[in-house]
Amino acid sequence: MKTIIKVDKLRREFIMGIEIVYALRGISFEIHEGEFVSIMGTSGSGKSTLLNILGCLDKPTSGEYYLDNISVSGLSKNELSTIRNRKIGFVFQSYNLLPRTSALENVELPLLYNHTVSGKERREMAMHALELVGLSDRMGHTPSQLSGGQQQRVAIARALVNDPVMLLADEATGNLDTRTSYEIMSLFQELNTKGKTIVFVTHEPDIAVFTNRIIKLRDGLIIKDEAVKTMSAIAALESLPVNDDYEIMVETLN
Amino acid sequence: MKVINLIRISWKALLRNKTRALLTMLGIIIGIGSVIAMVSLGQSSTKSISTEISSMSTNVIMVMRASQTQGGINIGSGNVQSLTQNDIEAIKAGSVKISKASPVVNSSQQAVYGANNWPGSIRGVNEDYLSINNFEIASGTNFTAEDVKTSEKVCLIGKTVVDNLFDDGENPLGQVIRLGKIPVKIVGILKSKGQNQMGMDQDDIILMPYTTVQKRMLAINYIHMISASAISEEASDLAVADIESILRRTHKIKEGADDDFEVRTQQQILDMLSSVTGMLTLLLAAIAAISLLVGGIGIMNIMYVTVTERTREIGLRMAVGARNNDILKQFLFESSIMSLAGGMIGMAFGVGLSYIASYFLGWPFVLNLITMGISFFVCAAIGIFFGWYPARKASNLDPINALRYE
Structure with missing residues (x-):
């Protein structure tokens, strides 16, 4: 199977005043095409640093990082921008949608920075991405007219629009309630079965169970890297008690 | 990155904050408007004077008695x-x-x-x-x-x-x-x-x-x-x-x-009068130019606020592939669009004002295309000059910090 990510003896150090902080102390792993990997760890474990490096937002102090067989370590700032634009789809905890801008235009955003895509193609690709996340009927809505789950779906559509080699999610369910989290995870699972490679950074174990491999970090080192039995998010969603507050209220009223 | 995309991005960003953009433009509108009105009215008055004088025939020469001094006392010209x-x-x-x-x-x-x-x-x-x-x-x-x-x-x-x-x-x-x-x-x-x-x-x-x-x-x-x-x-x-x-x-x-005599021509009187009106025009235009400068500083101020306010947006754009240069250009375009749009509205406003004023004063209406052209370039220059530092600040942001900015 094709290797999407290969990191080798990755180290990242920060100089804070006179102190040197070792965020990553030499970690190595590979992620193959079609995997759904969660990266776990408490705060201070180095998972944010790893995420920034995997997302080509930061560069390692030493070690090698190959994304889709390209060595990222030696690339310039502008080349990293292009890599992010063509190969990575980001999903953030707080959605980061542009306010007062329609869902469709939000999804089009990455393509505006890709000069090989024409205006017509851009629109079509954005519409297709919104269809994939089940929001084809909300294209003209602005973020304020959408629920949190819908906003995160728009953000996922934006991550998908450039057909990246991997999706990189940073606490993507952190701002959502359990039900909506499960809905989002089932969307990720659906995308994964269609062949998307997904790297999911989280600190919640009950979200990590929906992935098929867990990499656990502590103090800048990998302490666990194992395949897990994947739970179905749809099943989890069905097992949730249906008595939402709203329905309880309706019942009491009756 | 395509220029058309940049313009699209900047334009949409401005549309998201219409009121603010309009208020910011107001400074430029008033500045350019008053410069155009002042210069145009100044030229109208000069023209009105010179047409009046040439109707009096420009080749008239007057010979007058010069004032004279007798024993150190200037006795004027009356007794000469x-x-x-x-x-x-x-x-x-x-x-x-x-x-x-x-x-x-x-x-x-x-x-x-x-x-x-x-x-x-x-x-x-x-x-x-x-x-x-x-x-x-x-x-x-x-x-x-x-x-x-x-x-x-x-x-x-x-x-x-x-x-x-x-x-x-x-x-x-x-x-x-x-x-x-x-x-x-x-x-x-x-x-x-x-x-x-x-x-x-x-x-x-x-x-x-x-x-x-x-x-x-x-x-x-x-x-x-x-x-x-x-x-x-x-x-x-x-x-x-x-x-x-x-x-x-x-x-x-x-x-x-x-x-013991003095020779004056109509032309000299014309020159003197137009130099007076020319000086007045220059003075008024200079005052108007100060308001233009204030307008430019207004743009700079708002752009700084905008950059701070949209830090996360900038981080996101960088994360999805915008280069530092793209961000720089976007904010430069935003400030230039504001100053150019403000400049054009200001020009229309200034031309309208001077047209109405010259109509009521009974002066010929003069529209100076050179002044208009210069104003246009001044607007573009203001947008770029006053937008430069905020745009630089935006483009130098670190995407990691910008994405987490609260």
Whole structure:
């Protein structure tokens, strides 16, 4: 199977005043095409640093990082921008949608920075991405007219629009309630079965169970890297008690 | 990155904050608007003055008596008796650049007709004066050279004098009015010329043969002024030089001594007036330019606020592939679009304002395309200049920090 990510003896150090902080102390792993990997760890474990490096937002102090067989370590700032634009789809905890801008235009955003895509193609690709996340009927809505789950779906559509080699999610369910989290995870699972490679950074174990491999970090080192039995998010969603507050209220009223 | 995409991005970002963008543009609108209005109105007033003056004929040359000093005391020009009819003959004979010349002898006498009276400004001239100074006769005739020779008691009167001495419907032609003690017959009425550029009423005038004024009113044999016309406007400088050399010779002024006369042309007056209006225009435009500068600083201020407020947006754009340069350009475009749009609205506003003002002031409307072009470039420059630092700040953000900015 094709290797999407290969990191080798990755180290990242920060100089804070006179102190040197070792965020990553030499970690190595590979992620193959079609995997759904969660990266776990408490705060201070180095998972944010790893995420920034995997997302080509930061560069390692030493070690090698190959994304889709390209060595990222030696690339310039502008080349990293292009890599992010063509190969990575980001999903953030707080959605980061542009306010007062329609869902469709939000999804089009990455393509505006890709000069090989024409205006017509851009629109079509954005519409297709919104269809994939089940929001084809909300294209003209602005973020304020959408629920949190819908906003995160728009953000996922934006991550998908450039057909990246991997999706990189940073606490993507952190701002959502359990039900909506499960809905989002089932969307990720659906995308994964269609062949998307997904790297999911989280600190919640009950979200990590929906992935098929867990990499656990502590103090800048990998302490666990194992395949897990994947739970179905749809099943989890069905097992949730249906008595939402709203329905309880309706019942009491009756 | 395609420029069209950049413009699209900047435009949409501005549309997200319409009110703020409009308020920011207001500074530029007022700045450019006032610069355009001031320059355009200044040019209108200059033009209105110069058309008025050229209607008075630009090749008029005036020779006046210079003020003189006796024993260290400047006695002004009132008692100077240096100019005479002989000077006119000498000028006419000595210079081919002079087509006509007339003496001017001024006097003022109370004009009386029936029960009406009016302070008459009397100007003694010869028969050529009318054509030198573009006076026209509305009815009647000019007096003749013969009238001048014989000191005939005839006159031409202006409209203001007619209005004040005669009742409505009365025909002044052929009537005899009294000027001081002398009865004078009206042989012609002058066409109205309105006010001159100094605001003086050119119709409040009584023209008579200068000999009549000299002998019958003032009992003098010198003249106050010479009014001459050059053969053409271009020749007036040469004509002035001729007059000066002729008069120095006839007045026997020694080498190095000051002239006892002064020569002025209509052109000099025009130049003086337009230099005054030009200076005023410059002053007003400078004040307006300060408001433009303030507008530019307003743009800079808002752009700084915008960059801080949209830090996360900038982080996101970088995460999805925007280069630092793309961010820089986006914010430069935003500030330039604001200043250019503001500039264009301001131009329309300024042109409108000066059109309305010149309409009510009765000045010709002047639209200077060069000023418009310069303003356009100034706007673009303001947008880039004042947008540069905020845009630099935006493009230097670290995407990791920007994405987490609260």
